[in-house]
Amino acid sequence: MLGYVSVLLATALLATAAATEPSVPTRVELKPTVGGVEATFTLPAPVARFELEEAVEDVRADTWHVQTPGMALAQGAVSRTDGASFATFSVLVTPDSRPRDRRYPALTAIGGGWQIYGPYFKAAEGRSPIEGHVAPPKGWTTAPQAKSGRVALDGYVYVGPANNIAAGSATFVTGPETPTAMRDAVAKAASQATAYYTKRLGMGLKAKPTVMIALVPGFNPGWQGDTTAGPVASLRFFGPKAAQMDSDDTDRAVQFVNHEFFHFWNSRTFTSRNSGKEAWLHEGMAEYAALLASRQAGVMSEAQVGEALSGRLTGCANALKAKGLDADPPRRGGAVYDCGVLVQWIADLQVRRASNGSRDVFDLWRALFAEAARNGGAYDGAGFLARAGLDDPAADAPLNLLMRPGGPDRWPRLAQALEGLGAKVTPTRSGEAEREALVMHVLGQVCKGGRGFYGGDPEALKLDTRDRCGVLNGDPTVDTIAGHNIMTDVQAAFDAAGPICAAQGDIVLSLKGKAVATVTCKTPMSPRPLAWTVERWR
Ligand SMILES: [Zn+2]
Numbered sequence: 413m414l415g416y417v418s419v420l421l422a423t424a425l426l427a428t429a430a431a432t433e434p435s436v437p438t439r440v441e442l443k444p445t446v447g448g449v450e451a452t453f454t455l456p457a458p459v460a461r462f463e464l465e466e467a468v469e470d471v472r473a474d475t476w477h478v479q480t481p482g483m484a485l486a487q488g489a490v491s492r493t494d495g496a497s498f499a500t501f502s503v504l505v506t507p508d509s510r511p512r513d514r515r516y517p518a519l520t521a522i523g524g525g526w527q528i529y530g531p532y533f534k535a536a537e538g539r540s541p542i543e544g545h546v547a548p549p550k551g552w553t554t555a556p557q558a559k560s561g562r563v564a565l566d567g568y569v570y571v572g573p574a575n576n577i578a579a580g581s582a583t584f585v586t587g588p589e590t591p592t593a594m595r596d597a598v599a600k601a602a603s604q605a606t607a608y609y610t611k612r613l614g615m616g617l618k619a620k621p622t623v624m625i626a627l628v629p630g631f632n633p634g635w636q637g638d639t640t641a642g643p644v645a646s647l648r649f650f651g652p653k654a655a656q657m658d659s660d661d662t663d664r665a666v667q668f669v670n671h672e673f674f675h676f677w678n679s680r681t682f683t684s685r686n687s688g689k690e691a692w693l694h695e696g697m698a699e700y701a702a703l704l705a706s707r708q709a710g711v712m713s714e715a716q717v718g719e720a721l722s723g724r725l726t727g728c729a730n731a732l733k734a735k736g737l738d739a740d741p742p743r744r745g746g747a748v749y750d751c752g753v754l755v756q757w758i759a760d761l762q763v764r765r766a767s768n769g770s771r772d773v774f775d776l777w778r779a780l781f782a783e784a785a786r787n788g789g790a791y792d793g794a795g796f797l798a799r800a801g802l803d804d805p806a807a808d809a810p811l812n813l814l815m816r817p818g819g820p821d822r823w824p825r826l827a828q829a830l831e832g833l834g835a836k837v838t839p840t841r842s843g844e845a846e847r848e849a850l851v852m853h854v855l856g857q858v859c860k861g862g863r864g865f866y867g868g869d870p871e872a873l874k875l876d877t878r879d880r881c882g883v884l885n886g887d888p889t890v891d892t893i894a895g896h897n898i899m900t901d902v903q904a905a906f907d908a909a910g911p912i913c914a915a916q917g918d919i920v921l922s923l924k925g926k927a928v929a930t931v932t933c934k935t936p937m938s939p940r941p942l943a944w945t946v947e948r949w950r
Pocket residue numbers: 671672675694695698
């Protein structure tokens with residue numbers, strides 16, 4: 413009993429001490445160099461170990477180089493190798509050597525300057541807050557703007573030549589290597605998206621957003637984008653030909669801007685309470701809002717929006733199958749977006765129908781945000797679904813069909829329900845879905861562990877098999893399965909494989925008429941993937 417009391421006393425004393433002592437920040441001085449950015453940490457008092465908030469070992473192993481002799485970085489913490497205390501250390505941060513999935517890059521070059529991810533400098537919880545300082549060389553500046561040498565490190569910050577910054581409806585940061593057509597398209601989309609969302613949500617942004625465009629010629633071709641506090645949106649184009657942007661790149665950038673700008677409202681101004689489990693909610697609306705914004709701006713036609721929705725409906729049906737979105741939500745990958753867009757599309761159709769076209773999905777989000785404002789800024793799926801009409805007791809109410817598990821007739825019933833709301837949705841076959849189902853089924857016969865394939869080549873498919881797939885080891889490229897070309901005639905290939913697998917026969921994979929491998933198919937194929945064409949979406 414005595415012990416219990418003394419513990420209580422000690423806690424009370426500690427709490428008093430902590431409350432009266434001012435919280436002295438850790439100072440982080442950022443100094444740009446030719447090869448990166450040097451960060452010097454000055455701690456308020458010596459420590460034996462300095463823990464960082466985000467461990468991201470893969471990123472730091474690649475980009476963080478401790479400069480102070482006798483010090484090392486391991487498992488997200490800096491310490492002296494002799495175990496002694498220290499109050500200062502320096503790190504040279506160099507650009508990431510490759511992009512990483514679901515990770516912010518530590519450092520990206522833009523027009524001779526740097527895009528720095530600030531939160532990687534933050535100390536672990538319970539430690540003193542960090543205070544970023546930067547002394548840019550002559551002619552250089554920062555974005556978002558530093559205030560008397562202090563930069564916020566809660567998101568991306570650009571430190572570089574001032575002439576890479578252009579003002580507009582947002583602050584744009586990009587180097588001379590970015591083609592004018594790309595700058596113009598991004599600036600126009602940013603301005604239109606801001607105006608459109610502000611009007612439709614009845615609410616502007618508190619701070620002017622910053623948009624950074626970077627080209628990274630050393631990475632494999634592709635692109636990546638993300639947003640941080642600031643608010644900042646970063647768009648990065650990869651590959652040796654990144655500077656030769658075509659209209660596809662520009663369209664992608666516009667859709668990206670439209671998507672990310674909606675996050676300035678639904679992720680940065682307000683937040684999803686269960687953003688992991690309910691990723692479909694904030695991602696779905698960002699993507700659906702982007703479609704509406706592109707349509708509004710004339711960047712997409714009615715038919716193109718319908719085509720996009722066809723892909724979402726088809727993708728969601730084949731990802732969820734019998735599972736309900738409520739109990740088994742996807743947390744990553746394309747299904748988050750596919751099913752998320754489908755939810756928003758249904759909600760949009762229902763709100764329009766119920767209001768004779770005077771309200772739509774933006775009005776629903778406006779009300780959701782108004783309620784979030786009274787609840788600390790957070791909204792959630794239950795609140796959204798109640799507003800969208802999930803409580804409709806009708807068995808064929810489309811949101812019920814999507815959110816709850818269902819039998820084989822569930823997806824056709826959902827398509828029917830969409831028709832009842834004014835859309836025109838016709839069953840079809842999807843080459844893309846059948847190609848994926850066929851290739852994955854064949855790989856499933858021989859692979860142990862991870863397997864997949866690479867897209868991007870219209871004439872053949874490169875398999876991702878490494879040493880895990882027996883006769884298909886070594887990432888072979890194929891264009892024909894079961895006697896039919898899987899790029900130009902995949903439905904015939906899918907139909908031919910069915911009877912072979914039912915009879916446990918052999919499937920031949922080949923490239924340009926030359927056999928690559930023969931796989932014995934021991935398990936029957938699943939039914940053909942579902943697919944629809946959305947001929948009218950509203
Ligand atoms: Zn998003």
